[in-house]
Every structure is written in C-alpha cells, then in structure tokens.
Amino acid sequence: MRSNMLESMGIFVQVVELRSFTKAADTLQLHRPAVSKSIQQLEDDLGVKLLHRTTRSLSVTAEGDEIYQRAKTLLSDVNEMMASVSPTQPPRGRLRIDAPLALTHTILVPSLSEFRALYPQIEVVLTASDRLTDLISEGIDCVIRLGELADSSFISRRVGNVRMATCAAPSYLEKYGIPMTPDDLIHHKAINFFSEHSREVMEWKFAMNGEVISRNPGSNMLVNNSDVLLSCGLAGLGMLHALQTMLKPHIQSGTLREVLVDYATITKPVSILFPDRRYLSPKVRVFIDWFSDVFERKSQS
Structure with missing residues (x-):
C-alpha cells in the first residue's frame, strides 16, 4: 500500500471522528485545503464517495463508514507494528486478557493500577471466568491459566504455583x-x-x-x-x-x-498462554513480564 494512501486514511479517520475538516486540519497541523485535497484523492483512489459535505454539515456515507472502520483497524495495526521495532515508542493499544476469577480478584485487579501507571497507553480489556477460553476465535491476546496444561499450539510461560x-x-x-x-x-x-x-x-x-x-x-x-x-x-x-x-x-x-x-x-501451577507467533506485540510482552514479576512478589508475601 502506498504511504500517501495510509496518510490519506489517517486524515480521513480524523475528519470522521472530529466531524470537521477544520478541526482535523488543526489537530494534524495541516492547512485545510490539504485535508480537503487528501480526502478527494482518497475518494478518487477508492472510487466511492466517503463524505457528504455542505457548508454547514458533514456526514459519512455508508461506504465511508465501512472504510472508516477498516482504516482505523489498519492504522492501529500499522502503528503497533512500528512501535514493536521502535525503542523510542512505548507499548500501546488494546490488550485483551482472560484470567480465572480467583486470580483476577486476588492478584491481577489489586495490582493493575501499577501496570496502568507503567504503561498508560495500553488499554486493558479484561474478561474473567473459569471456562476454557479460545484465544484465536475470541481475539484474546493472552490468557492466565490454572492447573496442568493440555498440549496445544500456543506458547506457555509458567509463572509459579498457588497453594x-x-x-x-x-x-x-x-x-x-x-x-x-x-x-x-x-x-x-x-x-x-x-x-x-x-x-x-x-x-x-x-x-x-x-x-x-x-x-x-x-x-x-x-x-x-x-x-x-x-x-x-x-x-x-x-x-x-x-x-x-x-x-x-x-x-x-x-x-x-x-x-x-x-x-x-x-499446589496448582499458574501459566500464561499466548498465540505461537513470530511477532509478539510489545503490549503482550510487557504484560507477561509484569504479571510474572507481580505473581512472584505476591507469592513471597
């Protein structure tokens, strides 16, 4: 994908979310005509009308809304990928975690303020249950498990044991x-x-x-x-x-x-599972390291 296409998508996302060409231009520190030209070029490239524009209002077409949703996801993935290889950018993005109820109440939630202070740009989405979660189909980044693990295609990291x-x-x-x-x-x-x-x-x-x-x-x-x-x-x-x-x-x-x-x-072993990928996002990596450290500290107290 051409870099100017990604740039145009980023501008389009800002225009949709702010509902204003002028506000988007101010946020992106661009001239307003540059924003209008970028949106026009994106519409020409895609062959669809993205926005209905009048002197007083701006609304998104059905096609524009679909492009907006996909562009936002794509830009998030690109930003996350770039952050993974850039030591100057802190981990960011939405982190989906699943954990057993007992560990959620007693170890994870009481310590989460520490994690949020360390990584304020990570949004935690936490599900807590005692059922077996399917990481792939449910879009979970990592899951904390109790007990011995069955063979699977996922990578596991043993963090300790609970009495x-x-x-x-x-x-x-x-x-x-x-x-x-x-x-x-x-x-x-x-x-x-x-x-x-x-x-x-x-x-x-x-x-x-x-x-x-x-x-x-x-x-x-x-x-x-x-x-x-x-x-x-x-x-x-x-x-x-x-x-x-x-x-x-x-x-x-x-x-x-x-x-x-x-x-x-x-005792029962406690492990963290995550998909077997060559690319492990920074947000998952730092959570695994952080939780392992927290669990060890809690176990010794």
Whole structure:
C-alpha cells in the first residue's frame, strides 16, 4: 500500500471522528485545503464517495463508514507494528486478557493500577471466568491459566504455583464436626468445582505419608464458578477446597475456618498462554513480564 494512501486514511479517520475538516486540519497541523485535497484523492483512489459535505454539515456515507472502520483497524495495526521495532515508542493499544476469577480478584485487579501507571497507553480489556477460553476465535491476546496444561499450539510461560486450602464455615463445622485426616472427608458434604469444558470434578489432593493422595468427599453441590463456590462455602452449605489466596481473607476474618492444616495440599501451577507467533506485540510482552514479576512478589508475601 502506498504511504500517501495510509496518510490519506489517517486524515480521513480524523475528519470522521472530529466531524470537521477544520478541526482535523488543526489537530494534524495541516492547512485545510490539504485535508480537503487528501480526502478527494482518497475518494478518487477508492472510487466511492466517503463524505457528504455542505457548508454547514458533514456526514459519512455508508461506504465511508465501512472504510472508516477498516482504516482505523489498519492504522492501529500499522502503528503497533512500528512501535514493536521502535525503542523510542512505548507499548500501546488494546490488550485483551482472560484470567480465572480467583486470580483476577486476588492478584491481577489489586495490582493493575501499577501496570496502568507503567504503561498508560495500553488499554486493558479484561474478561474473567473459569471456562476454557479460545484465544484465536475470541481475539484474546493472552490468557492466565490454572492447573496442568493440555498440549496445544500456543506458547506457555509458567509463572509459579498457588497453594490450595480446605475449609468450611463455622456453622457447618459446628453441625457436622471437624475432619482430622483426609480420610475423614468421606463423612462430609462438599461443594465441588467442575470444569465447564471437560465436566470433570476437581480432585482434592493432599500429601500423606510421603505420597500424593486424592479424596473425593460426598458431593453436596457442584459449581463451575469460583465466586459461587466461595459464596456457597460462606453460606455453610458444605466444605470447599480452593485457592488459598482466595480463602485467606475469609479465614483471617473467621467467616471460614481452615481444616486439615497438618496435611500439605498439592499446589496448582499458574501459566500464561499466548498465540505461537513470530511477532509478539510489545503490549503482550510487557504484560507477561509484569504479571510474572507481580505473581512472584505476591507469592513471597
């Protein structure tokens, strides 16, 4: 594509967004006749009318609106590409992240102000869920995952591990008693977490006599959302086995009580996945490095 075509598209985008040739000229520090000439040349090159112009108003044609949307995306991609090879330009653009709910609440969101201060030109689009996200079809730049990863065509970076904890509301323990060993869990009711993708119920794993054991308490409820899991536990509906970082504030406040503290739980790995591309945009690269550092600091605190 010719450089003057890109320049004309940039001028056209400014005219559309400001709804004024004069304001666009002022913003771009150009003479108004140069802006008019550029738009006319773009219309001639494309063979369509982009704008309806009168002495008092300016509106975009249907074809002009389509060109505007595509031109804005194209210019954003070009600017991002140029920034990736220019050490003088800070990372910028829209960064789409997906993360599990528990890590979003306890690690990511509490630290995001730091990321925004470091990279003010990056717009964060955050989705939080406990489902398996398709990076490509959903347009996600990178995703934070819990647990062991299945083989995929994506690149993964392990950032650390999170500890699990077993607990219940005091009202539940008063009614059903306190389990003293993992084997006692068979006599209790659990709020179990299941994967929406695989429908598998998460196992409760402990270190016992030098071995890793799995215990599956009788299921009182099955949920596929960690926020709901926590709410059910706080309501005394059953015991739960979840991320210690999510349960810690409630254990400290007394609304939940940790049990089986003499039996180490098996940690879950935390990883970041991103598409396997030769070109990794600066915004993704700096986020991965930043989150890895934040996670390490949070894990040591």
